Amino acid sequence: MNIGLVAHDARKKLMQNFCIAYRAILVQHDLFATGTTGRLVEEVTNLTIHKYLPGHLGGQSQLGIEIEHNAIDLLIFLRDPMTAKHYEDSMLELVSLCDMHNIPVATNLASAELMIKSLERGDLEFREAYK
Numbered sequence: 001m002n003i004g005l006v007a008h009d010a011r012k013k014l015m016q017n018f019c020i021a022y023r024a025i026l027v028q029h030d031l032f033a034t035g036t037t038g039r040l041v042e043e044v045t046n047l048t049i050h051k052y053l054p055g056h057l058g059g060q061s062q063l064g065i066e067i068e069h070n071a072i073d074l075l076i077f078l079r080d081p082m083t084a085k086h087y088e089d090s091m092l093e094l095v096s097l098c099d100m101h102n103i104p105v106a107t108n109l110a111s112a113e114l115m116i117k118s119l120e121r122g123d124l125e126f127r128e129a130y131k
Contacts, residue, residue, distance in 0.1 A: 001073040001119065001127060004063050005033035005041060006055065006094070011078035012037060014109060016044045018078070022116045023047065029119070032066060034059035060094060067097040073127040074119065075105040076112045103127075 003026065007015035019026055019041045031049040033041060038051035052059035066072050075098055079091055098105040104124065106112035118124055 001124065002030045002032060002066075002071055003119075004066070004072045004075040004077075005031060005037055005049070006060065006063065006075070007037045007078040008080040008083060010080040010083060012040050015076075015078050016040055018076075018109065018112060019045045019047065022113075025116055025120050032063060032072065034063060064094055064097050067094065067101060067103060070101055070103075072103060074115060074124060075103060076115065077105060077107050078109065078112065079107050 005015060005019070015037055023045050026045075026047055031038075031041075031047060033049050033051055035051050035054035035057070037055070038049040041047065042049050042051075052062035063072070063075075067075070075094065077091065077094060095105055095107070097103075104115055104118075106115045115124075
């Protein structure tokens with residue numbers, strides 16, 4: 001499955017820790033991320049990640065195009081609710097695209113952990129049929 005990874009600045013360390021904790025699951029899938037998030041995760045996990053531009057330079061839009069083409073199966077977008085207003089338009093765009101294309105999206109650690117465990121159990125296999 002293709003997994004998108006995005007994290008606001010205040011959540012990048014959390015994304016790194018999440019990916020370290022679930023590396024054994026993530027290594028079995030193709031990972032796509034905005035530039036800075038992807039680089040930081042790659043550095044600590046040694047996972048192979050396809051990196052787009054940094055989010056503020058168009059990386060979120062590039063990821064959005066992949067979502068529009070139904071090429072992403074799961075999006076983990078760890079957002080910072082304290083600074084979300086600065087990023088609200090791009091965040092809403094990604095979440096709306098996921099809603100339109102029936103792509104599961106996690107916006108916090110709790111939902112990300114539920115989704116990654118569901119992925120491990122095979123609960124998201126419906127995405128293959130949906131494509």
